[in-house]
Amino acid sequence: xxxxxxxxxxxxxxxxxxWTSVFPDHIFEYTFLDERVAETYIKEKQFxxxxxxxxxxxxxxxxxGIYGLISFFVVQKTKEIGIRxxxxxxxxxxxxxxxxxxxxxxxxxxxxxxxLAWYFANDWLQGFTFRTEISWWVFGLAIGGLLLITLxxxxxxxxxxxxxxxxxxxRTE
Numbered sequence: 001x002x003x004x005x006x007x008x009x010x011x012x013x014x015x016x017x018x019w020t021s022v023f024p025d026h027i028f029e030y031t032f033l034d035e036r037v038a039e040t041y042i043k044e045k046q047f048x049x050x051x052x053x054x055x056x057x058x059x060x061x062x063x064x065g066i067y068g069l070i071s072f073f074v075v076q077k078t079k080e081i082g083i084r085x086x087x088x089x090x091x092x093x094x095x096x097x098x099x100x101x102x103x104x105x106x107x108x109x110x111x112x113x114x115x116l117a118w119y120f121a122n123d124w125l126q127g128f129t130f131r132t133e134i135s136w137w138v139f140g141l142a143i144g145g146l147l148l149i150t151l152x153x154x155x156x157x158x159x160x161x162x163x164x165x166x167x168x169x170x171r172t173e
Contacts, residue, residue, distance in 0.1 A: 001015075003015075012030065015028070015030075016028045059149075063149060063153060066102070066149075066150055066153045066154070067153050067157070069102075070098070070102065070153060070154050070157045070158070071157055073098070074098065074157050074158065074160075074161040077098070077161075078161065078164075081094055081161055081164075081166070082164075082166035082167075083166075084097075085162070085166040086166050091159065091162040091163065094158065094161070094162040095155065095158045095159065095162060098154060098157075098158040098161070099151060099154045099155060099158060102150055102154050103147060103150060103151065103154075106143075106146050106147055106150045107143065107147065109146075110139075110142070110143035110146055110147075111143070114139040114142075114143065117139065118134055118139065121134055122134060
C-alpha cells in the first residue's frame, strides 16, 4: 500500500485501527519497502567489508614479501654491486639492474592475473539484475599501482645497496 510520508505515525495508527476493526483475530504487521530492499543487501555489504579487509591484508603481506625478496636479492648481489661501482657504474645503472627484473615479474603476474580476475568478477556480477561492465582500465590501474608499490619498495633497498661503500662489500665477500 502506498501512503503519504508526511505523517507516517498517524497514518500507520489509522491503518492499524482500520485493520483491527475488519480483522480482529489477526495482528497488523507491516514493513516498508526501503527497509526490505536494505535487508537484501546486508550480505553484499558484509561481503564487501570482508573483501576490503582481506584485500588490504593481502596487499600488506605482498609488500612485506617484496621487501623481503629484494633484501635477499640485494644481499646476494652485494659483491656484484660493489664490483660495478668500483668499475664506474652509476647508482642509476645499478638501480635499473635490480628493479628491472622485479618490474618485469610484477608486470607478467598482472597480465596473467587480470584475465582470471575479470572472469571471476564478471561471473559474480551475473547474479545481479542491474550490473555494470568491468572496464579494461581498472586492470591497467591495478597493474600500475602494483608496479608503483614495487618500484618504491625495490628502489628503497636498491638505493641503499648502491649507496653503500663498495670496499666494505668486496672485503666481506
